[in-house]
Amino acid sequence: MxxxxxxxxxxxxxxxxxxxxxxxxxxxxxxxxxxxxxxxxxxxxxxxxxxxxxxxxxxxxxxxxxxxxxxxxxxxxxxxxxxxxxxxxxxxxxxxxxxxxxxxxxxxxxxxxxxxxxxxxxxxxxxxxxxxxxxxxxxxxxxxxxxxxxxxxxxxxxxxxxxxxxxxxxxxxxxxxxxxxxxxxxxxxxxxxxxxxxxxxxxxxxxxxxxxxxxQHSSNVLGGQTDNWITKWRKRFKRYFKGQNHYILSTQAKEFLACFKSELDHETLRDIEDFIKGTSGNLLRRVSYALRTPFYRQSRADHGILKLIIILGKV
Structure with missing residues (x-):
């Protein structure tokens, strides 16, 4: 070899x-x-x-x-x-x-x-x-x-x-x-x-x-995964209410489509476009999309948070 x-x-x-x-x-x-x-x-x-x-x-x-x-x-x-x-x-x-x-x-x-x-x-x-x-x-x-x-x-x-x-x-x-x-x-x-x-x-x-x-040290650009779950969720909510993570998922999804749209199969293209539309519509549309989205996070808690931020219109 x-x-x-x-x-x-x-x-x-x-x-x-x-x-x-x-x-x-x-x-x-x-x-x-x-x-x-x-x-x-x-x-x-x-x-x-x-x-x-x-x-x-x-x-x-x-x-x-x-x-x-x-x-x-x-x-x-x-x-x-x-x-x-x-x-x-x-x-x-x-x-x-x-x-x-x-x-x-x-x-x-x-x-x-x-x-x-x-x-x-x-x-x-x-x-x-x-x-x-x-x-x-x-x-x-x-x-x-x-x-x-x-x-x-x-x-x-x-x-x-x-x-x-x-x-x-x-x-x-x-x-x-x-x-x-x-x-x-x-x-x-x-x-x-x-x-x-x-x-x-x-x-x-x-x-x-x-x-x-x-x-993990004080000068890390990224990190913080040593936090306990209480600290971790406190930081998440703090970032959310400061608006730091608003719209980052949908914004990246749009850029991804701009780069790779021609490479995607029909089903994937449709689902990403639905994600962008479903997360940016009125409240009724967002609730409907949150209940049926095919996209998922790994843990049950994080997946629930995903559905919540879809409903709040901040994806």
Whole structure:
């Protein structure tokens, strides 16, 4: 069996504290060939110095693009776009955050599971993570294995793919880059977009075994999954009543249609269009749609919240 070739897409921003530990874990991956493509998102600390040190040691493996600060989402989209012309040179493409630690068989595990599928089909691997504190002490495993199918009917309304665990095959990357979103502010996050695209046009594989130490610390751009359920729901309601999450699902659905409408089968196209219409109509239409929507979230509680926000007209 040939050794799989990986391109790791790593976005950095003011990551001097943990970046070396992460890069060391990437370089320690077993059973794969890899290159690391870094995009620095306008760091103002010593992140670029750390990267330069590793580039000097591993000039054939590590490359860095220096960019302006556009935020994690757009930084990853720029990496995805840059990688578009490279999909013939690599078997797999892996998203990577700057502050985690990967177990040495993370990539070989992804390659093992993806290699069992049809390589001509868009494929995506994602997994649970071993959440740890800033000193890598174990917290809990998150997320748990999804209970329901990983299809567009979940991906349009919920993201189960943790970006730092995500691996795409060449066809998966090609699918995403064939029609990148023109309005990236309409996209919730790059990993959600990948989950939505591949679950619709290909196949998503979820691995319940964690191969990444997902560090939780005060400087995380995203995180917070260590909260207990009371704190978690309090934060959700606070964000909702501040209007932070209003219309994000329908807005992303519209952008997805703009990109991939011609690629969708009749049933999927009809159901997404019904979602957009049903969630934006009058109260009677919204209630009717909430009762019959084919879209679902994984947990019963989250699915109930979905129906509620449809009725409230804030999807």
């Amino acid at each position: 040939d050794i799989p070739n990986f391109l790791i897409l790593l976005s950095t921003y003011n990551g001097e504290k943990y970046l070396a530990e992460q890069i060391n874990s990437l370089l320690s991956q077993k059973g794969v060939n890899l290159h690391i493509l870094i995009r620095d998102d306008g760091s103002r600390d010593t992140t670029l110095s750390v990267i330069q040190t590793y580039m000097n040691r591993y000039p054939q493996i590590i490359r860095c693009l220096e960019g302006q600060n556009v935020g994690a989402k757009c930084s990853f989209f720029e990496l995805i776009e840059f990688a578009a012309g490279l999909h013939e040179h690599y078997d797999y493409f892996a998203f990577c955050d700057q502050d985690d630690v990967w177990k040495e068989n993370k990539l070989s595990r992804a390659a093992e599971l993806l290699s069992k599928e049809d390589p001509n089909k868009p494929l995506m691997y994602c997994s649970s993570t071993q959440m740890v504190d800033s000193d890598l002490h174990a917290l809990n495993v998150w997320p748990r294995s999804p209970r329901k199918a990983l299809t567009v009917y979940n991906a349009l309304v919920e993201n189960v793919a943790v970006g730092c665990t995500t691996v795409l095959n060449g066809k998966g990357l090609e699918t995403l880059t064939s029609s990148l979103p023109c309005h990236r502010n309409q996209v919730i996050m790059h990993d959600w977009w990948a989950y939505l695209g591949i679950s619709t046009l290909g196949r998503v594989i979820f691995d319940s075994e964690p191969f990444i130490l997902y560090r």
